[in-house]
């Protein structure tokens with residue numbers, strides 16, 4: 001049994017002070033961290049519970065939306081402004097976990113949740129460079145059906161599990177981080193690091209910092225947007241592949257488009273190449289397939305997930321075709 005001190009800071013500054021101390025971890029809803037503590041993957045000596053800090057969801061002066069890091073996933077999905085202006089975000093959140101978990105889970109915790117790679121959570125003998133740097137990676141030759149085909153390395157092929165993060169990547173979300181120097185802002189697409197030879201370093205968050213809020217800019221594609229998740233079970237399962245997309249068509253051509261993938265990379269994967277292929281083109285099935293090909297040109301499927309590139313292509317094409325609707 002490891003003794004753990006529990007504190008509930010009243011302000012973000014107080015949380016900042018607490019999280020700067022050795023062995024400290026921030027606690028949101030606890031739906032991931034507490035699991036990992038039970039498994040012995042995480043062994044904090046201090047938990048700073050930030051779930052009582054800002055959970056406000058409010059419009060910004062620039063016409064976007066600010067979401068407090070302590071906002072519960074279910075509150076974000078149900079919020080009228082999210083449902084009206086960012087439907088893909090509501091749909092992505094509702095595609096994840098269960099109602100009970102979404103009621104507990106916070107926005108900050110969702111983005112910071114750890115990978116679901118089986119070997120990462122198995123402290124009984126599995127080799128895992130992310131959990132124990134330099135020990136090896138049992139997923140490379142093991143069960144890797146859920147693992148990455150984009151952005152991985154020879155040291156780690158784990159995917160980031162968040163559904164919400166995929167929609168946020170497509171929506172150009174900005175993460176507001178509190179550090180001792182004040183607030184700094186990191187685009188969500190750059191927040192999660194690719195593993196390289198340091199898979200234990202997962203995000204742009206430095207030790208002693210915390211996420212205080214997420215800002216969504218106004219978006220010309222968000223109102224006509226969707227999220228589709230393909231998984232082994234209809235509910236309560238992580239994505240094999242997911243696609244978040246928003247599309248604006250004018251005069252028969254793609255005026256603006258945002259696409260991101262989940263379940264295929266160590267970060268919510270923004271499909272910048274695919275978007276570039278589509279801009280200015282008629283929104284045809286052929287164009288969507290060509291765009292998917294462009295995005296997947298560096299894909300490296302593994303022994304257990306050679307189906308993923310085709311699944312990405314088909315899912316992306318289906319989502320964009322649905323969004324294009326009568327404009328085709």
Ligand SMILES: Cc1cc2nc3c(=O)[nH]c(=O)nc-3n(C[C@H](O)[C@H](O)[C@H](O)COP(=O)(O)OP(=O)(O)OC[C@H]3O[C@@H](n4cnc5c(N)ncnc54)[C@H](O)[C@@H]3O)c2cc1C
Nearest residue numbers: 028029030031032033096097106108109110112162163211
């Ligand atoms: C059975 C099950 C099924 C699930 N299925 C899905 C799914 O399909 N899709 C999906 O997306 N998710 C799924 N999840 C994951 C779930 O969404 C996450 O566990 C949850 O979002 C984490 O949020 P939390 O607030 O509980 O985080 P916590 O467990 O409290 O914390 C997670 C991490 O975030 C850090 N943290 C928390 N708040 C902050 C902050 N403000 N700043 C910096 N760091 C912070 C913590 O220190 C910790 O490292 C599932 C979880 C379970 C248990």
Ligand code: SF4
Nearest residue numbers: 117128129137156157
């Ligand atoms: S894929 Fe990453 S998380 Fe999974 S065992 Fe390998 S190093 Fe660990």
